[in-house]
Amino acid sequence: MTVDSISLFEILVREHSAMLTMYLKAAGCDDDLADEVWQESMIVAWRKLDTFDRQLPFGPWLRGIAAKTLLARRRSLSRLKLIGDHDELAYLSDRMEQVALLRGDTLDDKLDALRDCIRLLPEADRECVQLRFKEDMKPAAISEKIGVSLETVKKRLFRAKARLQSCIEGKLSAATGLDNTTTTASAS
Amino acid sequence: MNLDEQQKKKVDSALLDAMLEQAYAPEDLQAKRWEALRDGLQQEAASLGNATLVKSNSGWKARRWLSIAAAAAFLMVAGYFALVPSSNNAAYASVTRSLEAKLPSRHYQLTMRYQAPAWGIRTVVCDLYFDDQDRFVMRHPGWRSGEVWIGGNGEERWIIPPVGPALIGGEALVGKWLMRRDIPSEFLHLSTLLERFRRRYRLRMFENVLLTKANSETVDCEHIVGLLKWKRLDAADRIELWADSQTGIAQRVQLTWKRPQNERGPTEWTLELMDDLALNDEWFEMSGHLSEDRPVRRVRSETEMKGIE
Numbered sequence: 001m002t003v004d005s006i007s008l009f010e011i012l013v014r015e016h017s018a019m020l021t022m023y024l025k026a027a028g029c030d031d032d033l034a035d036e037v038w039q040e041s042m043i044v045a046w047r048k049l050d051t052f053d054r055q056l057p058f059g060p061w062l063r064g065i066a067a068k069t070l071l072a073r074r075r076s077l078s079r080l081k082l083i084g085d086h087d088e089l090a091y092l093s094d095r096m097e098q099v100a101l102l103r104g105d106t107l108d109d110k111l112d113a114l115r116d117c118i119r120l121l122p123e124a125d126r127e128c129v130q131l132r133f134k135e136d137m138k139p140a141a142i143s144e145k146i147g148v149s150l151e152t153v154k155k156r157l158f159r160a161k162a163r164l165q166s167c168i169e170g171k172l173s174a175a176t177g178l179d180n181t182t183t184t185a186s187a188s
Numbered sequence: 189m190n191l192d193e194q195q196k197k198k199v200d201s202a203l204l205d206a207m208l209e210q211a212y213a214p215e216d217l218q219a220k221r222w223e224a225l226r227d228g229l230q231q232e233a234a235s236l237g238n239a240t241l242v243k244s245n246s247g248w249k250a251r252r253w254l255s256i257a258a259a260a261a262f263l264m265v266a267g268y269f270a271l272v273p274s275s276n277n278a279a280y281a282s283v284t285r286s287l288e289a290k291l292p293s294r295h296y297q298l299t300m301r302y303q304a305p306a307w308g309i310r311t312v313v314c315d316l317y318f319d320d321q322d323r324f325v326m327r328h329p330g331w332r333s334g335e336v337w338i339g340g341n342g343e344e345r346w347i348i349p350p351v352g353p354a355l356i357g358g359e360a361l362v363g364k365w366l367m368r369r370d371i372p373s374e375f376l377h378l379s380t381l382l383e384r385f386r387r388r389y390r391l392r393m394f395e396n397v398l399l400t401k402a403n404s405e406t407v408d409c410e411h412i413v414g415l416l417k418w419k420r421l422d423a424a425d426r427i428e429l430w431a432d433s434q435t436g437i438a439q440r441v442q443l444t445w446k447r448p449q450n451e452r453g454p455t456e457w458t459l460e461l462m463d464d465l466a467l468n469d470e471w472f473e474m475s476g477h478l479s480e481d482r483p484v485r486r487v488r489s490e491t492e493m494k495g496i497e
Contacts, residue, residue, distance in 0.1 A: 010222075013222055013225065014222070017221060017222070018210070021210075022206045022207065022210050023206075025205075025206040025209060025210075026199075026202045026203045026205070026206035026207075027202070028202065035221070036387070036388070038221060039221070039224065039225060039417075039418055042225050043225070087190060087191055087195075088191065088195055088198075088199050091191055091195075091196060091199050092199050092202070092203060095199065095200065095203050096203070099203075099207070107210065108210075111207060111210060111211040114207050114208065114211045115211055118208075118211070129208065130212065132208075133205075133208040133209050133211075133212045133213075134212035134213060144488075161201065161204060164204060164208070165200060165201070165204055168204065168207070
C-alpha cells in the first residue's frame, strides 16, 4: 500500500460511510450487526483496494463486498429479518445508487428530498411517522401515547409510508432522469 | 437479477424505513467508526510487519502518534503471537464447543471490579443462574438498600427490588436497570457473551491449564485468549475463556478493560462456575423469590419505567 492509496481510502471511507450504514440497515441489520459488517466490509475493501478500478463508482463495489459478508453470515443470523438473497441485495444496491444521485453533497443533504415528502403528509400521519422513526416507538406504544387504537396507528403508518414511497419515487426518477418503468427495468 | 414485484416492494419498503430512520436521526458514528477501523488496519499492518499505514497524513485524524502507536502495536502483537502454540482455528472450535455445551442448570459467580477517581476500586459480587432453556436469575447485592433479584425467560423479565413492588415487563425493563449499573445485558445470557467473543475477538489457543476452583477442585481446561478486533464502545479489550477440556463447559470467563486510572468504568470482571446443581422450574420464576403479600407492578411502556431505580 502506498501513501496515495491510504489517502484515497480515507476519503472514500468518509464519503461512503453513511450510505453503507443505510444500506446495511435497509438489508435488515440491527445497529450492532450494521456496525460489525461495516467494519468487516471496510477491512476487505482496504485489502482489495489495489484491485478496485478507479474509473468505476466506489459505492456499488463496496456494497458488493458488504453483500458477500452478509450472505456469508446469514446462516448464523436467522434471528434477524435480513433481506433474502443475492438478487435482492443487488436490487437494493441499485436503488441506493439512485439515492446517491439525489441533490446534495452528503447523505444528510440528499435526505432533504425525503424530508420534503414528510412535510406533505397530513398532520396525524406525520405524527405517527415521527414517533415511529424519530422516537423509535413501536405501534403499541404510539397508540398509548396519542390515545388512538393500535389499528388506527397501523393504518396511519401504512398510509403514510405508501405516500412517502410514491413521493420519493418521483424525486428519484427526476434525479436519475428516468421514469419509474425504466428505472425498475434497469435495476432488474 | 430476477425479482418479482412483491420482492421489489419488500426491498423498497426496507429502504424507505432505513431512509426515514436516517432522515430523523442521522447517525453521528461515522468519525468513530473510522477511528475504530484505523485501529484495526494498524493492527493488521503491524501483524504483517507493514508500517506504511502510519505514514498517512491525510484525512480525518491522521496523527504523528500513529507511528508510535503502530510500533507499540507491532511489538505487542508480535510478542503475543510469539507465545501462541496453536492455531486460531482450534480456538474458534473450542469456543464453539463451549457455546454448544449445555447443562440443565448452572450457577456462576460474577465478580465485577470498577474504578472511579472518586472512590478508587469497588468490587461487586453477583450470583448468576442459567438453564438450558435460556432462562436466567441474577442476585445483585444492590448499592445501598439491599439485594435485588432479576430474572427472565424467553418472554418476560422481572425485578424484585429490596423495597416497593416487584416489577414485571419486557427486555427493556431489565436492560435499563442494568445499564444504570454499567452491566452489559449479555451477562444474562452466557451464550450471547460467548457468541460475541467468537465473532469480535482475535482468538488464540494456549496450552491446557489445571484450573483451581473456589472449592479447591481442579479441572483440566482449554485456555483461549481473545483480543478485541477493533475498538467498540464499552467492549472489554481482552477476554479469556477456560473451558473444561472434557465437556466444553465454560469454567471461567475473564474480561479486562485497558483504562486510564482517572477514567471511571469497569476494569476486570470474572465469571466463575460455582456448581451445576439441578434447579427446579420455580427457581427461574418470579414467584420463587417473592413473598405472597408483595405487590407486583406490570411495566408496559417506557413512560411507566420512569422513576424506576
